[in-house]
Amino acid sequence: MSKIDRRTFLKLLPTVPFYKVAWPYVETAVHAARTQAQSSDRPNILFLVFDTLSAQHMSLYGYNRETTPNIARFAEKSTVFHKHVAGGNFTSPGTSSLMTGTYAWSHRAIQLHGLVRDEYIQRNMFSLLPDDYYRVAYSHNLLVMSLLHQFRGDLDLFKHTRELCLADGQFADRLFFEDYTTAFWAESTALVGGATPPSALFLSLLDRFARSLESRSFKNELSDLYPRGVPNLHNLFFLLEDAIxxxxxQVVSLPQPFLGYFHLLPPHEPYTPRKEFVDIFTDNWQPPEKPKLFGAQPMPQANLNRERRLYDEYLAFTDAEIGRLLDNLEQQGILDNTYIILTSDHGELFERGIRGHVTLTLYEGLTHIPLMIHKPGQQSREDVFQRTTAADILPTLLHLTGQPIPEWVEGAVLPTFGGATAPTDRMVYSIEAKSNPKYAALTEAxxxxxxxxxxxxxxxxxxxDDSFEMYNLKDDPEELNNIYESEKGLAEELTAVLHDKIFAVNAPYRRE
Ligand SMILES: [Zn+2]
Structure with missing residues (x-):
């Protein structure tokens, strides 16, 4: 279906008046209310964040399937970071580290739909950039919606997830916008037990009926184009093409300079590429089986291999859409005056019986994420092999826009963007703590x-007892060989550093 055809089709989608109660549209007057923006020659800043995009699966970073030929073209005009680490293994901590320049033990968005501690409402990229930036944000991912909702006071344009969707399953937040996350959980918990997607709090039968009619219609219409199903997460259906x-x-019409934060779901599961990407990787590749240690799950290797292939195909589809966007931005001249930051919040895993990212583990499939930054006008590629973290993004933005870097920031300005060469003893962290209470010392993580x-x-x-693993990623990038016991001296030294760090970050929660 061409773009025009699809648009025409979407206009014809049946509308259900009850279901279309509008979100109190948040196009705030923040920008106008700020000191009247002087004309500025500051560059725009455009974030393209793709959910669950693992660097371990990108041909750009050496993966053996050709999953990212379009991103690789973009890399030729960007700085490519090869050892970039996610803040955690799922959306809330990963995205919060990116936005706040801190680790999860500080910002505390550690649970599903987790929110950052109140003080981080004033400690993030939207609150700290110079006032003349026009701030716009959108996310397909409702966990990111919760975070953006916290930061909405600093957003000039905060577009609701459902506005770029074919259908979504939420209703209560339309009535209780000011309490978005509470409304989401109340609705979800009241009707379906909390763990599954929400349904309507009021008139739920009518709502479900309307939704089933609506989705049956577009599912039928789109079944040829998306043979594995219309892209969705729970009851939220969308087309990546529309968001792109x-x-x-937006980027050609926004006031400048702008900060645009766009967080799109693909290649997050379910893996549902457009038809031209279905079955493109029929290579029958059998990746090596990995040792099953702490946190291993029971999925058979053959199933993992199949799921990996489906993910890789969805990633190739995502890559094609990214390529389309970047080519169009280049034609419009946007690359000449814009920093474009292409990254992810966390990755995905197909090993040790684990499929997905709901896990206690922090293997490279989950924590190794892409980072590419195109500088305004950049025409050649740079490669950075120093270890970097999602928490480095905020201080880098502050440095680039001439803002002071507060002492609470845990990241550092990125190499080649003004950052000093990292000291050789620099430690970088990734944290999983879903089951730990938010306002308590980290004791289960x-x-x-x-x-x-x-x-x-x-x-x-x-x-x-604690469990430990240690890997030398230079020699063993697939984490096949746990050297915690065989490299005893180094293991003890680094374990002591980690113990001290956790002791320090727990201090605010300890009763002396
Ligand atoms: Zn995510």
Whole structure:
């Protein structure tokens, strides 16, 4: 279906008046209310964040399937970071680290739909950039919606997820916009037990009926184009193509300079590519089986291999849409005056019986994420092999826009963007703590600590004894060989550093 055909089709979608109660549209007057923006020659800043995009699966980073030929073209005009680490293994901590320049033990968005601690409402990219930036944000992902809702006071344009969707399953937040996350959970918990997608709090039968009619219609219409199903997460259906079209429209018409934060779901499951990407990787590749250690799950290897192939095909589709967007932005001249930051919030795993990212583990499939930054006018590629973290993004933005970097920031200005060469003993962290209380010391969590290529993983609080793994990613990028026991001296040294770090970050929660 061409773009025009699809648009025409969407206009013809049946509308259900009850279901279309509008979100109190948040096009705030923040920008106008700020000091009248002087004309500025500051560059725009455009974030393209793709959910669940693992660097371990990108041909750009050496993966053996050709999943990212379009991103690779973009890399030729960008700075490519090869050792970039996610803040955590799912959306809330990963995105919060990106936005706040801190680790999860500080910002505390550690649970599903987790929110950052109140003080971070004033400690993030939207609140700290110079006032003349016009701020716009959109996310397909409702967990990111919760975070953006916290930051809405600093957004000039905050577009609701459902506005770029074919259908979504939420209703209560239309009535209780000011309490978005509470409304989401109340609705979800009241009707379906909390763990599954929400349904309508009021008139739920009518709502479900309307939704089934609506979705049956577009599912039928789109079944040829999307043989594995219309892209969705739970009851939220969307076309990546529409979001890409909207972003393109936005960036050519927004007041400048702008900060645009766009967070799109693909290649998050379910893996539903457009038809031309279905079955493109029929290579029968059998990746090596990996040792099953702490946190392993029972999915058979053959199923994991099949799921991996489906993910890779969805990633190739996502890559094609990214390529389409970047080509169009280039034609419009946007690349000449805009920093474009292409990254992810976390990755995905198909190993040790684990499929997806709902896990206690922090293996590279989950924590190794892409980072590419195109500088305004950049025409050639740079490669950075220093270890970097999602928490480095905020201080880098502040540095580029001439703002002071507050002392609470845990990241550092990125190499080649003004950052000093990282000291060789720099530690970078990734944190999983879904089951830990938000306002309490970390006592049940997984922490990965990187010193360049040496990665130490500590699982603590799950059992009576802690579990540890250590890998040398330079020699063993697939984490096949746990060297925690064989490299005893180094393991003890790094374990002591990690213990001290956790002791320090727990201090505010400890009763002396
Ligand atoms: Zn995510």
């Amino acid at each position: 079209d909207w972003i393109e429209d 997984t922490v990965a600590q990187y010193q360049d290529d040496i990665k130490l993983i500590r699982y603590f609080g799950y059992n009576a």
